Amino acid sequence: MKFNTLDINESILKAVEEKGYSEPTPIQEKAIPHALLGKDILGCAQTGTGKTAAFLIPTIQRLKKHDATKIRSLILTPTRELAIQIEENFVEYAKYTNIKSAIIFGGVPQKPQEKAIRQGVDIVVATPGRLLDLINQKLIDIKEIEVFILDEADRMLDMGFLFDVKKIIALLPTKKQTLFFSATMPKEIKELTKTLLHEPVIIEVTPPSSTVDNITQSLYYVDKPNKKNLLLDILKNNKIDSALIFTRTKNNANRLGKFLDAAHIKVGIIHGNKTQSARQIALTKFKKGDIKVLVATDIAARGIDINELSYVFNYDIPTDAEAYVHRIGRTGRAGNNGISISFADIDELDLVKSIQKLIRLEIPVVKEHKFPMLNTIPTPKKKPKSSSNKPKSTKSYASKSNKDSKVSKDGKQSKVVGENKKKNFKDSKKGEYKPYQKNAKSSSKSYSNKSKPTQQRTPKQGTRGR
Structure with missing residues (x-):
């Protein structure tokens, strides 16, 4: 089959041919016709099989029918590098159309991205974090998206983006076309497809998690x-x-x-x-x-x-x-x-x-080489620290270098105020805390109190003096 048999617009077909493509890959051959009809697609294929063109070509053709200033398509991807790759492919496929795009990802200044959005774009290629930032700042509105594309969905899960993806999906309109692509299908991703896709066309050109034959x-x-x-x-x-x-x-x-x-x-x-x-x-x-x-x-x-x-x-x-x-x-x-x-x-x-x-394949082993493995004893794994309900001893908190530490009955550490430590105490009359002071003329202790002069206490009979 040739690309020119897939009912692709002449301007897009010209760009594809200039890129050196004449025959579509299996996933392109199966996905593009259904995508052009506006159907939801669940595509499972390995990396390197042509998924990017499978969703970009029909999306560009669908958006070309209108000339709108609003954001009409969102492509969500897990990494900056992948976002850049998709954007580069978009520029090549759409160069003979009037479709414009912007790329949104973190780790770079936000201002240029804001400027691109304000100038008006049809397609936004974004990573979840920066996209949510711009949405929260009311700089991007995705309520009128016509085509939503989720690429490398399993990688989103691996990188901990699934919660952010769900937040973004909740902001999208109910009526839209969704193209969902993933190299593997973990349980969490399958559950997401059930809520996101409507009567999808399922395309699986290779077994999940397999490797390319060549x-x-x-x-x-x-x-x-x-x-x-x-x-x-x-x-x-x-x-x-x-x-x-x-x-x-x-x-x-x-x-x-x-x-x-x-x-x-x-x-x-x-x-x-x-x-x-x-x-x-x-x-x-x-x-x-x-x-x-x-x-x-x-x-x-x-x-x-x-x-x-x-x-x-x-x-x-x-x-x-x-x-x-x-x-x-x-x-x-x-x-x-x-x-x-x-x-x-x-x-x-x-x-x-x-x-x-x-x-499901045994990788061939190269046995003859200059640096064969000689060590046959695995590194011992560190044992996890055992937890105990016994209260920790006082010695675990107190140290010789810290003579002012002690442990209360509940196991919490507190400080004992020594001779050279500052101390706060509550004035019984004013309810204020005042600093401990040492009398410079004698070794006896005194407390600063404006209402009463310092008096030395006389021990009572039968008690020990201080």
């Missing part, structure tokens, strides 16, 4: 300290045009980036602590080929769209098995072949098993 996967067992050495060996001894390397933490990304840079490999780093501008600069250089390697945390797992990306490395095995699917889905896109290489140390064996169970 990605060659391999697994290396290696001791953790040797991961960087194995990576360097593979990068230097193979003709790798571009490699996206995933780490589990920001610190690992920084350390690995410095190591590769010291080995004279041009590298960029993106993670949550990097500013949006720094992340975009690194990503742009990677796309242009100015740098060969990009090291990233999972923040980039669904925000990078590079058709020519040849290699994806799982330097750290992800703790979430589904993240593996999204990571390696960055390669093998648009029908191209891709290679996924994963490194696993002794502490990551269970994570590998979880991934293989999810994708």
Whole structure:
């Protein structure tokens, strides 16, 4: 089937052909005709299968029939990188139309986004947090949305955005077209579709949580300290045009980036602590080929769209098995072949098993390499602190360095006022608190009281003097 058989408008079809697309992917072929008819769609497909065009093309064509100044379509996505990717694709598909868009996400100044909205746009591509901010400030009105698109719904759940998504959905009009796309279908996402979609057309082009067939996967067992050495060996001894390397933490990304840079490999780093501008600069250089390697945390797992990306490395095995699917889905896109290489140390064996169970595939193991795994003893897991109902002893609070601490019967710590400590006491007449004072002429204590001079107490017979 060709794109020109899908009843797509000539201006949009021209832009699609200029982008180099002649035949639609399976999800585009199945989704676009139903979307053009205004039907709700529940699409389940892997990353890299063409979901973005599947919802952008029919939405642009539907909005092209009118020339309105109000916001008529909302595309909600979990990350800034994915929002930028969608916006870039929109600009390419809509360049021969009069449809305008704006992109809304946090981590950057709000004023330029406000300006774009005020100038009038048809489509808003947004992340949940910043969108809710602008709605609460009454700078955006989504009450007249005609087409609502929720992209990467399962990632919204992973990132803790489900509550924000529900708040946004509650502000949308009841009558609208909804296009719902997700790579996986967890229970919470299925429940959301029941309340959001009306008689949807269900499109499932591949089994949930499966991996694309044209990605060659391999697994290396290696001791953790040797991961960087194995990576360097593979990068230097193979003709790798571009490699996206995933780490589990920001610190690992920084350390690995410095190591590769010291080995004279041009590298960029993106993670949550990097500013949006720094992340975009690194990503742009990677796309242009100015740098060969990009090291990233999972923040980039669904925000990078590079058709020519040849290699994806799982330097750290992800703790979430589904993240593996999204990571390696960055390669093998648009029908191209891709290679996924994963490194696993002794502490990551269970994570590998979880991934293989999810994708229903045993990842081939490369046994012959320079840095085989020698450590066969997993790192002992820290035992959780045991809770006890017994009251804590006084010694747990008092210390030799703090002689003024004591513990009351209820276990709460209080202060004992010593000779050099200030003390407040209540004046019995005025009901005021006044500071403790020490008589400079004698060691006896006195209290400041305007109504009565200080008098020294005389001990009564039978009592001990002070």
